[in-house]
Amino acid sequence: MTTTAVELLEVVWGRASIAPTSASQLRVLYILEHHDGINLRTLAEFLASTPPATSRLCDRLVAAGLVERVVCEENRREVRLHLSGRGRAFLVDLRARRERELQTVLADMPAAKRVALLEGLEAFCAAAAAQTHDDEAGSDSRTA
Incomplete structure (x- = not known):
């Protein structure tokens, strides 16, 4: 029953489309929403991924204008990751679209x-x- 429910939920949410992000990119946005300003290594740990793969994932999100990289003032070699205003707006819009589909x-x-x-x-x-x-x-x- 849980498998069926999950699959149906994916179909319903699919109607709300997560474009222009992949599921992995969406996961990064959710993590950054709750852990604003984390560094790349910490994000990689959350994703159970490698820093190079996580960096490439973030490159695409930065190019899409959804994430910002900010050099840490205390340690110039460390980069902090933040949702951009566009990234926050994207999540608000996505949640609204998903909620409408669920309400239906x-x-x-x-x-x-x-x-x-x-x-x-x-x-x-x-x-x-x-x-x-x-x-x-x-x-x-x-x-x-």
Whole structure:
């Protein structure tokens, strides 16, 4: 059932198109939205990728005007990554388009099923947040 739900969600969100970004590029935008100003090495760790591959990914996002590279004043060899204004606007627009597509689907559901879905999603989000928090706490203790 989860596989079917994920695949259907991908189809619904596909209607909202993520062009001009690939799924990998979109992931970078989401990471930068939550971790503004991280360096390339940290971004590569988040992506479980290599710095050269991550740098190429960022090159394309910079060329598209979605990401900015800023040289760190304290260490001129370090580059910080930031979403540009265009990158932030792109994410706002993408979320709005995806929400409209989801609302179309939800409107066709009976009210009681929408309530049940909401309750299930709230429980899912709470469990996922707790798991993410546990993962972050575990990585903090390993690096300390």
